[in-house]
Amino acid sequence: MPHTYSFFQSVERSFDKAAQFTKWEKGLLEQIKACNSIYAMRFPVKMDDGRIEVIEAYRVQHSQHKAPCKGGIRFSDEVNQDEVMALASLMTYKCAIVNVPFGGGKGGIKIDPKKYSTYELEKITRRYTSELVKKNFIGPGIDVPAPDYGTGEREMAWIVDTYASLKPGEIDAAGCVTGKPISQGGVHGRKEATGLGVFYGIREICSMPEIMEKLGLSTGLVGKTVVVQGLGNVGYHSARFFRQGGAKVVCIAEFEGAIYNSEGINEEALFQHRKATGSILNFPGATHLAKNSDALELECDILVPAALENVINKDNAPKVKAKIIAEAANGPLTPDADEILTSKGALIVPDMYLNAGGVTVSYFEWLKNLSHVRYGRMEKRFRENKNMHILAQIEELTGKTVSAEERLAIMRGADEIDLVHSGLEETMISATREIMEIWKKNPTIPDMRTAAYVNAINKVAISYMELGIFP
C-alpha cells in the first residue's frame, strides 16, 4: 500500500532502514537522526515599488557533531521547514560519506527569484545574512552556507560582504560562506564541482564488472546513453562531463519541454540556444517529446535527475526504463519510487553520495580561505623546474627528445584547478569504493542507498562516541 511521506520523513525512513544494519544503540541513532537547531524567521523587505513584503526563511543545523555546519541556501517558492530539515539531514550524511569534516546544515528563502529585481534580491539576501549573524547561525567555525537551487556566486558575494562588514577584523571572514566568486575568495572548480562529482562517481561504478554484469551493461562509459533532467548548474555540467567522457546525452529536459537526439546533444550549444531563444525547444537536429516528464521514462542506460526532489514517484516509477538512476539532485525519488525501481533491478545511485562533489569542493574553498593562500602558489614553479630537470636528464641519457607539445605537458606544475579536480576525483572514487565494500560485505543490505546510509551512520556515530557525548 503506497504512503505519502514528507521529504523529511522519507529521509528518516531511509535512515531507519539502514540503522538495522548497524550496531548502535537506539538513543544514539535518535540523536543522529534529529535536527538539532531550527531557525525559522520572518523579516520585512521594502520592494522597488514601495510595498513591504514579509519574507519567510529558514536555516537548519541538523548536526553539530563536527563544526562548522555546512550546506547550501535555496531560493524557491516551494521552500518550507520540512524541506530544509530534510536537506540539512542529507548534508550531514553527505559530508560523512565523502569524509568532509562538517556537520549538516541547510537554508531556504521562500521566494521565486525570477519575480524579484536584482536590487530586491540583494536586499533579501543581505537581510537574511544579518538575521543569521544576530542569532550566531553563520561563521567560518559555526555554519557555512553555499549555493543551492536558485542561488549562485552573486548571492554568496552578498553574504560574505554582509558578514564581513558586521564582523570587522575577523581575519577568517571569507570562510563564512563558499561558492563565492574567485575575486571574493572563491576557489577554481567550485561551479562545476557537483556535475563533475556525479561524473566521477558514475564512471567509477561503470568500471565495476560485477555491478555492470548484474545490470546487463558493459563496463565503461563510452557509448552509454544518458538522459539529463534539468539544465541548471548541476545538470549542465553533468551533461558536459558525460559527453566529454564518451557517453551520449540523448535527451535533456527543462520546464518548457524535453528534446531528443539519438546522436547526442551538445549541452553548450543548447545552453546558448536557450539563452538566445528563451527555450530549449526548436534546437537544431533534435525532436520534441510530448511532455517534459516523458524524459524520465525514456529508454536509456543512465538517467540523471538534476533538478528538484520527488520527480520520480509511485505514478511514473513503473514506467522508468533506465538501468542506472544517478541522483544528481537531492531527493529526486520518493521512497515508493525507490522501492519500485529497486525491485525492477535498477541501480539507484543515491544523492547524498553522488552529488557530494559540491560540498567537497566547498571544503577545499573553506580550507583555502582559512589558509589565506591559493592552491598551487607555493609548489607550482618548484614542480615545473624539477620536471624540466628530470626530462633533460632522460633526454641526455636516451639521446632522444620529446615533442614541444609533450614537453609542455610533462613540465606543467599543478594550478589550483588541477588540484581541486584531483582532490574531487580522489574523494569520489574512494567514497564509491567504501560504499560498495560495505554492500559487498553484507549482501543482505538491499540497495546502494542503504549501504551509503550505513556508512554515514557509522561515521557520525563514531564521532559522537569520540566526543564523549555518550560515555
Ligand code: GLU
Ligand atoms: N547545495 C549543495 C549541496 O546540496 C552544496 C552545499 C555546500 O557546498 O555546502 O550539496
